[in-house]
Amino acid sequence: MSLKSPWRSDFPALSALTAEGQTYLDSAATAQKPQAVLDALLGYYASGAANVHRAQHLPGERATRAFEGTRTQAAHWLNAASPAEILFTRGTTEAINLLAYGLEQLFQPGDELVISALEHHANLLPWQQLALRRQLKLVVLPLDDRGLIDLVRARELIGPRTRLLAVSQLSNVLGRWQPLTELLALARAQGALTVVDGAQGAVHGRHDVRAMGCDFYTFSSHKLYGPDGVGVLYGRGEALARLRHWQFGGEMVHTASYQAADFHGAPLGFEAGTPAIASVIGLGAALDYLGNLDQAAVAGHEAALHLKLLAGLAARDGVRLLGEPELALASFQVESVHNADLAHLLTEQGIAVRAGHHCAMPLMQTLGLSGAIRVSLGLYNDGTDLERFFGALDKALELLR
Ligand SMILES: Cc1ncc(COP(=O)(O)O)c(C=O)c1O
Incomplete structure (x- = not known):
């Protein structure tokens, strides 16, 4: 089976x-961009850059409309109750x-x-540092052999002292959907806040934050075929209202004097300074692009590629998969071969994969590994890439063994 991607030609890169x-x-690290996103970026700059929410002039109004248009699109994309629940971050x-x-x-x-053992440093270190600042306890949910957060242990560890649960939707190392429904229900039953790291999950299918029942959900545009420099933070209205302002500056205040200021609520109160205007507009184009694709066809293509990837790895002696990945990626290690040596020989042959700890050092320690190679797929990959x-x-293995 050739497994041709019908969308490959949309991506000039x-x-x-x-x-x-x-x-x-290496699309789990960052994805290539379709022509539609490149056009949106160039279109914004070529038609006249302008700051948003500030100017009355035509370019300013046009930029603000496009910028806020992306907020509305992101709200629809995630089925948020309102665009005011969408914050743009980096x-x-x-x-x-x-x-x-x-x-x-609040703590x-x-x-x-509560976090889990598979978290990316992005969903570990901010909570670890908060715990150190406030003398909180950071509880780590263990995994089972397949790479899933262990629900039996989660039922024991999520309890009356749990004030917040922060977990990944899809692991960047293990490639498995995590049991969010059960985990979020356990946390909600304790009155805890819930945060879902959608950095890897957001690009695979559509996700409904209200059906999921989380307080916060976040993803990065650059992994969703959009520009870098922008991400989305969804917050349920009541949860957002509990957030303290964090960065201060232009366009986030109602009134300011030398001695005091009165801040906007979400979203503008959390977007101090000039945002990544072009990138936000480009993210809108990425959401449009993805929204117009046949989702079932994309999922089917990615699943077929993933099967081919797993079958190829399973057919090679000494290859040990990390967990049981179910989509998008596979991380592996080869018996008696150092991942850095293998990565070097793959790089020399023009294969762009990721090697190392994948920003999840504690997970690697738990697995008893210094690192692994990760192959990750985008909708533009096809069978020949895997061949x-x-x-x-x-x-490489012939040389190394
Ligand atoms: C699961 C997960 N969370 C968070 C991040 C951080 O994303 P970013 O670097 O775009 O902020 C990544 C990036 O690889 C990730 O895979």
Whole structure:
């Protein structure tokens, strides 16, 4: 089966990379952008850049309309109750830092923050540092062998002292949807706030934050075929109202004097200074692009590629998969081969995959590994990318063994 991607030609970078001899299999780190997103970026700059929410002139009005248009689109995309529940941040990392700072005053020494053993540093370090600042306890939910947060242990560990649960929707290392429905219900039953890191999950299918029942959900545009420098933080209205302001400056105040100021609520009160206007507009184009695709066809193509990836890895001696990935990516390690050596030989052959700890050092320690190779897929990848990867892998292993 050739597994051709019908969307590959929408992405000019794919032919540029192929011409350079590069096979891009690192979309979980950042995704390539379709022409529609490039057009939106150029269109904004070429028609006249202007600041948003400030100017009465035509370019300012046009930029504000496009910028706010993306907010409305993002609200629809996630089925938020209102565009006012959508905050633009620099990305998932900034969104979680905003939460860890903005919610800090709600916690008392001895309160518990619950995360899981598979969290990316972005959903670990902000909570760890908050716990250190406020003498909170950071509780870590363990995993089972498949790479799922263990619900039996979660039932024991999420309790009356739990004030917040922050977990990933889809692991960037293990490639499994996490049991969010059950976890969020456990946290809600304790009256705890809930945060979902959608950095990896957001791009696979559509996610309904109200059906999910979380207080906060965040993702980065650059992993969703949009520009970098912008991310979305959804907050349920009542949860957003509990957030303390965190960055201060232009366009986030009602009134200001030398001695005091009166701040806007969400979203503008949390978007101090000039935002990443072009990137927000480009994110709108990415959401349009994705929204117009046949979701079932995309999911089917990605699933077929993923099966091919897993089958190819399983067919090779000494390859150990991390967990049981179910979509999008596979991380692996090869017996008696150091992942850095393997990564080096793959890179030399033009294979762009990720190697190392994947910003999840504690997870790697839990798995007893210093690192792993991760192959991740985008909707533009096709069977030939995987064939090139496996050809290069075989050559590298021949050299290393
Ligand atoms: C699960 C997860 N969370 C958070 C992040 C951080 O995203 P960003 O670097 O876009 O802020 C990543 C990035 O790889 C991720 O995979």
